[in-house]
Amino acid sequence: MTYLIQQILNALQLGSIYALIALGYTMVYGILRMINFAHGDFFMVGAFLCLISVTVLGLPFIPTLIIAMIGVAALGVATERIAYKPLRQAPRVSAIITALGVGIFLENFTLALSPYPKHVPPLIETVNWTLGGVTVSNLQVIIIVLSLALMAVLHYIVQHTRTGIAMRAISFDMGTAPLMGVPVNSIISVTFALGSCLGGAAGMLYAMAYPIIDPYMGIMIGWKAFISAVVGGIGNIRGAVLGGFILGGTEILVAAFLPSTYRDVVAFTILLVLLIFRPYGILGKPTAGKV
């Protein structure tokens, strides 16, 4: 029993990081119907900002988190303005290719600055608590609680503020929203800022939990988070969170109860089967194609 609880805690930690990144994919898709494939690399930039903040500036935990979040949010907004906005009317494939290009640019830019894997020094002293055979570290608690808190804040913004209403309006009908006085461009910027800022926070938390970072670290995590968003129902915020925890949970639990060599095979088969029965994701709704 303690073994299961320990593994569930592991799953919660991994799942909350997937969920934070998946939110970035889903928010951009919800508004622009575009998949921002550079998002995994935004996450990587967040981890490297954390490294700079700790080693060069010597800042503690909270300021480092803020730097990572604001830095990546700014990067997201700038990327949208420079690379995506000119292509808003272009075929969707062009926008996706641009996103891939931005991702490759960010990877190689970071690679040029830091070709070797880097170690991020710990920001907080690790403390272990043992409760009835289950070991919890303070870092694990911080990651899970902070992720859930950020998701709650996002939920509040989207559901209960004027900006959130405007976002949902654009997502519902991009053509009509400006006629009702919704400032489309600035709302899109805010969406990018929010999504990227969560990606930056995920990058920072990831660098704390897995403190060896390299310029290509965002690729695989980015794909996994994207899969989480699709499984949960892309475009749906609660779906992205659910998808992140489902993917983290299957990965950990498969490795926990089956030979670990089959982890990815079994985990992704489960997800594929899930998509066969719910092709729009667990919480996604079928969208009628406009003729």
Next chain:
Amino acid sequence: MKKVSLFIAALISIALLTVACQKSGENVIKVGVIAELTGSIPAVGASCKNAALLAVKEINDAGGIDLGGKKYKIELAVEDSAAKSDQAAAVAQKLITQNKVVAIVGPNSSGNAIPASEIAETMKVPLITPWSTEPKTTLDKNGKPKQYVFRACFTDIFEGQALGKFASETLKKQRAAVLHDVGSDVLKSQAELFRTSFEAAGGKIVAFETYTSGDKDFSAQLTKIHDANPDIIFLPSYYTDVPLQVQQAYRLGIKVPFLGSDAWSTPELIKMCGKDCEGFYFMNHYSPETRNPMTKKFADAYKAMHGSVPDDIAALTYDSFGLLVKALKSAGKAEPQAIRDALAAITEYKGVTGEMQFQPGSGDPRKGAVIMQIKDGKFVWFADTQP
């Protein structure tokens, strides 16, 4: 069209001229070096090249090698494999056909050494790899020893066995867990051979867990290992994964020591792992601190020339050149076939990484290894192991 052919003709004549110029230098033996100078493991390639430069400088400063009454100097042709298998094969081809080298030292990583050795074997030019421990490097497709391929290091078979014995006999451990990367042939075979020899020595493998290259979260596997209650964990992982695995183990409450393979052996490990790896043991090809006067002389000369302590790749490259020079002297002429026959005839060699013994018909030396311990943020010699 005419312009193009003129241009090509000009290019060809320039190429011929350079080849002619290279040939004009008499009393020179050309030796090729293939090192991983760029790509994923640049530290390995740099050590290899530095040691090659030192070895050649020492030979040439002493007047060169005496072959049939004439003194010959060694001329190096260094090529970069970029840690890519296709490029390793391409530069091996280039060294043999264009630079006309009589022998090649390198590449170091098994993924590069295997394709390069195939080229050397078909072109009948001897190749000595300093650091490739993969058994397949010196074996052909049918599992028979290659005729032209040699190495200066022990193989994974010895390493896995020696580590299993060390864990059970020296450390007196009875319950071992293993965590390894299934994406790497070398690490996988180290893990499997460790299991065999640890069990043969009377120990029990309580968990045998895997992950895939690039993974950063090992919590599920480590929780499983914790649950199996081992008294030692064998971790044949590269130095970029070790710190993550060790730290995650601590966070899950694991308190048993870890044991590593030669994949740990770079000072980068200590920089990244810090205090977390303190006290752990791993296997290495040699220790710069040993009392062997030849090793000490090499380490001092290397430090004077390059300003750093030589790692195992540097020491093994230096020994590869030692083997080559010994073969050249007994062959008496600088021809690939004669060098190959002389290399194959070597039965014993005393190098900076210890004594090597070659069995007839095999390019693999029988040699000892050292167990190093991480102590006060340094690699410290702990014990010698003999096959």
